[in-house]
Amino acid sequence: MRHDQRDFLGGLLMAFVGFAAAWYAYEHYELGTPNDMGPGFFPFGLGILLGVLGLLIALPAMLRPGEQLRVMWGALARVVGAIVLFALLLKTAGLVLACMAAVILASTADRSIGWRVRLLTAVVIAALSWLVFIVGLGMVLPVWPWSA
Incomplete structure (x- = not known):
């Protein structure tokens, strides 16, 4: 067991x-x-x-039965890659584009999500990030490539 x-x-x-x-x-x-x-x-x-x-x-x-864990390496690589991509793009591309790129890459880990939903999610996450970190918390981050 x-x-x-x-x-x-x-x-x-x-x-x-x-x-x-x-x-x-x-x-x-x-x-x-x-x-x-x-x-x-x-x-x-x-x-x-x-x-x-x-x-x-x-x-x-440890006491209850369960299925063997199956790691989906491709999906894991996409999600980790999205975090690295965000870190690499933040200073040069700005918060909005870095968020959008990271969300789009991470969302490719789930093949059932269509591109329209991916793009809409990327825009919403980027907007929320701008609202929380720039407007709400007043953090000094580049928002766009030309503000870097």
């Missing part, structure tokens, strides 16, 4: 990220006390919470 590999590995990944974040906050920031919280208190607490939740997902998954 195989255990539920999807939940097991997902839970372990959550636990690793959570405990790593808590450790980083503990090592690099002042935690303070509940009455006088330091800058590391909140990330430390959230990291511990995420780590515990990850374990609560992973441990029961």
Whole structure:
């Protein structure tokens, strides 16, 4: 009998990220006390919470049957490639075009999505990114290639 590999590995990944974040906050920031919280208190607490939740997902998954995990390498490469593409394009092409290019590339991982939906999603994500990061948070990022 195989255990539920999807939940097991997902839970372990959550636990690793959570405990790593808590450790980083503990090592690099002042935690303070509940009455006088330091800058590391909140990330430390959230990291511990995420780590515990990850374990609560992973441990029961060892006891339940599941299918063998099948990695779709092509889809994984497209999604990771979209992140790299965004990072490479952000400073030269600007936020809007970098978002659109990344969304279009990542969406090719799902062959059931049509080009009209891909383009519409890319425009909406780019607009939301502009609203959140430029308008809402006031971040100084190039928006277009000519503003870089």
